[in-house]
Amino acid sequence: MKKKTSLANLTDRTPRYTVKQMAEKMGLTAYAVRYYDNAGLIPEVGRSSGNSRLFSDYNLAWLKIVHCLRSTGLPITEVRHYIQMCQEGDSTIPERAAMIAAQEKSLKAQLDELKRQMEVIQYKKHYYEDLLARKSKDRCNPASLQEPDVSPEKAK
Numbered sequence: 001m002k003k004k005t006s007l008a009n010l011t012d013r014t015p016r017y018t019v020k021q022m023a024e025k026m027g028l029t030a031y032a033v034r035y036y037d038n039a040g041l042i043p044e045v046g047r048s049s050g051n052s053r054l055f056s057d058y059n060l061a062w063l064k065i066v067h068c069l070r071s072t073g074l075p076i077t078e079v080r081h082y083i084q085m086c087q088e089g090d091s092t093i094p095e096r097a098a099m100i101a102a103q104e105k106s107l108k109a110q111l112d113e114l115k116r117q118m119e120v121i122q123y124k125k126h127y128y129e130d131l132l133a134r135k136s137k138d139r140c141n142p143a144s145l146q147e148p149d150v151s152p153e154k155a156k
Contacts, residue, residue: 015046
């Protein structure tokens, strides 16, 4: 069974983290954290007496969701809509579920495409390793006038 990511322990709303600390926790740049906040994607970000942003564990939970959705290619406007729906409550669960299902479908298609690209790269890697080992000439170079149609599909 897959390990589930728990956000339950991220409910503390006590402001304690700077932009830099949040960036380090998430593996993001400080610019990205500020951008997400400026875009209104991290609800309830606090401010210090000097007006610097201060984030809580609660904000960290939101940032994790935002970063995940953005990393899967969901546009900022859609992420913002998702955040707004979450804040509206349970009445939006069907729409949120549909949005996540659509994003999953899109991500699976991206994974399939990446797998196809990986097959080509692996084929080329082995091809070049073989060329180097045998000290042969390259028969599979697009710059060559005698380019054969050599790809993983043709090699099988």
